[in-house]
Amino acid sequence: MYKFNLKQLNSLRYVGIELCHSFHSCLNSVSNVPPIYELNRNLNGLWKSGQLDEARQMFDKMYERDDFTWNTMIAAYAHSGRLDEAKQLFDETPNKCSITWSSLISGYCRYGCETEAFYLFWQMQYEGQKPSQFTLGSLLRMCSSNSLLSRGEQIHAHAIKTQFNSNAFVNTGLVDMYAKCSCIVEAQYIFEATPDRKSHVLWTAMITGYSQSNDGLRAIKCFRDMQAEGVVSNQYTFPSVLTACAAVKARRFGAQVHGHIIQTGFEANMFVESALVDMYAKCGDLNSARRALETMEGDNVVSWNSMVVGCVRQGFEKEALLLFKKMHARDMGIDDFTYPSVLNSCASIKDMKNAKSVHCLIVKTGFEDYKLVSNALVDVYAKGEDLCSAFEVFNHMTDKDVISWTSLVTGYAYNGSHEIALKLFCEMRLVGVEPDQIVIASVLSACAELTVLEFGQQVHANFMKLGLESTLSVDNSLVAMYAKCGCIEDANEVFNLMRIRDVITWTALIVGYAQNGKGKDSLALYNEMIVSGTKPDFITFIGLLFACSHAGLVEQGREYFESMDKVYGIKPGPDHYACIIDLLGRSGKMNEAKELLNQMDVEPDATVWKALLSACRVHGNLELAERAAKALFELEPQNAVPYVLLSNIYSAAGFWDDAARLRRLMKSRGVCKEPGRSWIEMNSTVHTFMSEDRSHPKTEQIYLKIDEIMIMIKEAGYVPDMNFALHDVDEEGKELGLSYHSEKLAVAFGLLFVPQGAPIRIYKNLRVCGDCHTAMKFISRVFQRHIILRDSNCFHHFREGISKTKGLVSFKSGVAKRMDDTPQLQVKVISSSSFSLMLEENLEVKYWIRASSGVVAKEA
DNA sequence: CTAGGGTTAG
Numbered sequence: 115m116y117k118f119n120l121k122q123l124n125s126l127r128y129v130g131i132e133l134c135h136s137f138h139s140c141l142n143s144v145s146n147v148p149p150i151y152e153l154n155r156n157l158n159g160l161w162k163s164g165q166l167d168e169a170r171q172m173f174d175k176m177y178e179r180d181d182f183t184w185n186t187m188i189a190a191y192a193h194s195g196r197l198d199e200a201k202q203l204f205d206e207t208p209n210k211c212s213i214t215w216s217s218l219i220s221g222y223c224r225y226g227c228e229t230e231a232f233y234l235f236w237q238m239q240y241e242g243q244k245p246s247q248f249t250l251g252s253l254l255r256m257c258s259s260n261s262l263l264s265r266g267e268q269i270h271a272h273a274i275k276t277q278f279n280s281n282a283f284v285n286t287g288l289v290d291m292y293a294k295c296s297c298i299v300e301a302q303y304i305f306e307a308t309p310d311r312k313s314h315v316l317w318t319a320m321i322t323g324y325s326q327s328n329d330g331l332r333a334i335k336c337f338r339d340m341q342a343e344g345v346v347s348n349q350y351t352f353p354s355v356l357t358a359c360a361a362v363k364a365r366r367f368g369a370q371v372h373g374h375i376i377q378t379g380f381e382a383n384m385f386v387e388s389a390l391v392d393m394y395a396k397c398g399d400l401n402s403a404r405r406a407l408e409t410m411e412g413d414n415v416v417s418w419n420s421m422v423v424g425c426v427r428q429g430f431e432k433e434a435l436l437l438f439k440k441m442h443a444r445d446m447g448i449d450d451f452t453y454p455s456v457l458n459s460c461a462s463i464k465d466m467k468n469a470k471s472v473h474c475l476i477v478k479t480g481f482e483d484y485k486l487v488s489n490a491l492v493d494v495y496a497k498g499e500d501l502c503s504a505f506e507v508f509n510h511m512t513d514k515d516v517i518s519w520t521s522l523v524t525g526y527a528y529n530g531s532h533e534i535a536l537k538l539f540c541e542m543r544l545v546g547v548e549p550d551q552i553v554i555a556s557v558l559s560a561c562a563e564l565t566v567l568e569f570g571q572q573v574h575a576n577f578m579k580l581g582l583e584s585t586l587s588v589d590n591s592l593v594a595m596y597a598k599c600g601c602i603e604d605a606n607e608v609f610n611l612m613r614i615r616d617v618i619t620w621t622a623l624i625v626g627y628a629q630n631g632k633g634k635d636s637l638a639l640y641n642e643m644i645v646s647g648t649k650p651d652f653i654t655f656i657g658l659l660f661a662c663s664h665a666g667l668v669e670q671g672r673e674y675f676e677s678m679d680k681v682y683g684i685k686p687g688p689d690h691y692a693c694i695i696d697l698l699g700r701s702g703k704m705n706e707a708k709e710l711l712n713q714m715d716v717e718p719d720a721t722v723w724k725a726l727l728s729a730c731r732v733h734g735n736l737e738l739a740e741r742a743a744k745a746l747f748e749l750e751p752q753n754a755v756p757y758v759l760l761s762n763i764y765s766a767a768g769f770w771d772d773a774a775r776l777r778r779l780m781k782s783r784g785v786c787k788e789p790g791r792s793w794i795e796m797n798s799t800v801h802t803f804m805s806e807d808r809s810h811p812k813t814e815q816i817y818l819k820i821d822e823i824m825i826m827i828k829e830a831g832y833v834p835d836m837n838f839a840l841h842d843v844d845e846e847g848k849e850l851g852l853s854y855h856s857e858k859l860a861v862a863f864g865l866l867f868v869p870q871g872a873p874i875r876i877y878k879n880l881r882v883c884g885d886c887h888t889a890m891k892f893i894s895r896v897f898q899r900h901i902i903l904r905d906s907n908c909f910h911h912f913r914e915g916i917s918k919t920k921g922l923v924s925f926k927s928g929v930a931k932r933m934d935d936t937p938q939l940q941v942k943v944i945s946s947s948s949f950s951l952m953l954e955e956n957l958e959v960k961y962w963i964r965a966s967s968g969v970v971a972k973e974a
Numbered sequence: 975c976t977a978g979g980g981t982t983a984g
Binding site: 185189212218283287316321352353415418449450454550 | 975976977978979980981982983984
């Protein structure tokens with residue numbers, strides 16, 4: 115009698131041919147025992163419904179086993195992660211076919227056992243079995259999820275050799291592997307080289323690849339090509355393309371996709387639902403997001419998480435908290451994504467009370483060791499100015515990643531501890547954590563704030579070496595850093611290379627030009643910005659008005675000031691008033707300045723009064739000067755400047771008694787003038803000088819150089835201005851005292867030790883003295899040097915005997931913060947101390963110096 | 975009996 119083999123039997127079943135009873139009896143010697151294919155099916159059903167051990171019992175009881183039986187049992191163990199048992203069974207298998215090998219290999223791949231999987235892959239071929247598309251697919255999946263690029267390339271090579279390289283299934287694996295290993299170009303190449311592109315899985319892998327490599331537009335385009343080629347989407351495709359829509363804020367296209375989802379009936383899928391909520395939320399359409407959330411059947415944590423994030427991003431922190439409370443009440447399995455989002459909303463409104471409650475809940479539910487959660491805790495404590503708690507959470511983390519460090523670094527920077535932020539960055543590098551764009555942007559902002567050019571340059575170099583693609587935030591921070599460090603050309607270069615610019619980019623450079631004495635360039639850039647379609651903001655106008663006041667452009671300044679509210683709806687703040695009052699004061703329009711002061715609809719702050727007082731010094735308006743000084747005595751009781759200025763105004767007007775009275779008042783109130791200090795950074799060491807300072811190891815050489823300088827610049831026409839000398843010494847003493855001002859000692863040091871051709875960069879904690887300013891002009895000409903002097907107000911560039919900067923008003927020495935998450939462009943000009951970190955080429959801290967004291971404080 | 979693609983984060 116004819117006997118069917120198993121394969122034939124199965125194909126008969128699959129084409130629907132019912133086997134008659136007589137066939138059964140021929141196939142099985144005992145007539146009431148079910149045929150083996152049925153037993154195999156039962157075996158398969160058992161483990162797939164989770165009854166693995168029952169499956170094994172059945173396997174053991176079977177008196178007859180065929181290849182199917184063995185393979186099914188191996189696959190069952192392999193799939194469930196019981197790899198040892200799978201291997202044991204595999205070894206016992208009498209007849210190993212390709213499927214036997216693939217089943218075991220797929221198990222090792224699924225659980226990331228790279229060595230075992232690849233060993234079996236090799237052994238299989240050694241024993242004469244050819245890997246199939248299944249084998250290659252499994253291996254590629256492992257390479258993809260574990261980012262094993264070179265292993266993946268090996269498989270790719272194997273696929274080419276064995277002519278699998280136009281196999282749609284293998285190519286899907288390759289596209290996914292290359293995409294996940296961030297080789298999007300290779301992924302695209304494989305995709306395009308695939309002849310048969312009817313598989314929706316292949317398309318989905320490509321769309322996801324684009325979407326996850328931050329190329330939302332390409333992902334969307336790919337999705338459209340897929341539609342055009344008539345390939346239908348499914349529950350895997352939609353989330354992917356929706357993520358891309360969210361990333362590029364393509365709400366309209368996203369809504370069209372939504373329509374398509376409803377048409378094809380995939381809206382009930384959890385992943386699709388979540389992606390929809392997320393897409394609407396990220397596009398700022400919270401109403402649609404809410405509607406999508408409400409129409410869902412059952413609770414889906416991911417969708418709720420997306421909704422919480424959406425609310426936070428749109429500035430509805432309170433609603434985010436309410437949503438969280440609802441989630442908690444509904445007991446919907448709050449996870450490690452929920453906590454970061456809700457902590458985020460606490461962070462942005464500094465709601466520390468709720469933050470602490472959430473922290474308690476985290477501890478209670480055992481989520482404190484989740485990295486995302488701890489990172490968010492560090493962030494919320496740092497933003498809430500509780501740096502101790504931030505540091506404590508950070509210290510307890512076992513696995514700190516770049517985000518953990520970033521949270522702490524930005525936290526310290528946010529609270530004004532820029533030096534600590536930089537130090538932490540160095541520590542991060544020391545423990546071997548690679549920076550990313552976000553921490554780089556943050557650190558560069560801190561460099562800008564401290565005007566530590568060398569450090570900033572090293573961070574820039576470090577960033578270039580990392581080979582990361584730049585981002586808008588990084589570029590913006592670079593522009594701001596170079597501009598604030600007086601390297602306006604470098605700032606300009608970064609600016610020119612940028613393909614996308616926003617208001618922060620333009621403003622950084624506008625402010626940069628203004629601070630570096632290029633008022634006209636500042637205004638020209640502003641016009642360019644308007645032409646480019648970018649709207650100015652609060653800070654743009656500070657830069658612009660600062661530029662006008664420095665360039666003496668009264669009319670333009672007035673116009674810009676007027677346009678703020680009228681055209682752009684930006685209400686002027688104290689900083690704007692300070693600039694405009696300075697502008698008016700400088701051109702002698704004291705009455706107008708006074709009028710403006712009285713019209714102000716915000717409370718004048720110290721900056722405004724300082725601008726006014728400075729103007730009074732030039733134009734001698736006693737009444738206004740007294741009013742301004744009095745206000746300053748209250749606002750900044752420890753600041754000596756208003757005392758000195760007012761006293762000088764009295765002297766100039768001949769009111770000697772009043773001048774003396776003020777000096778006495780200052781003394782009796784214990785207000786001291788901050789001593790002038792100048793410093794120069796050279797080879798990562800800071801050389802600090804006080805007036806008539808003799809503590810520097812090279813003192814003798816420096817003083818000899820000063821004598822030489824004085825002789826040479828006097829020959830060139832320099833006349834010492836005794837008004838800037840001390841009063842109680844004779845003429846000769848006065849002149850000598852002038853010669854030994856801290857900035858002159860610094861410039862002498864610079865002339866001696868800074869190589870010819872390199873600019874001499876001097877920093878001063880106070881405003882540069884008038885006589886030194888004149889002397890610098892002569893020195894730059896006589897010694898053919900470019901001197902850049904940064905004082906408490908701005909940068910002075912001396913070249914060929916000309917100073918490019920004349921400044922009177924200082925930016926408010928507070929910090930202007932933007933309300934969004936971009937790096938802050940801060941208008942604070944200086945801190946009175948500077949410092950330097952000694953770095954090796956690979957950015958390791960060697961030692962840490964505080965310039966203000968000149969002491970090496972820490973060795974690492 | 976073996977295989978591939980998806981959502982939420984600083």
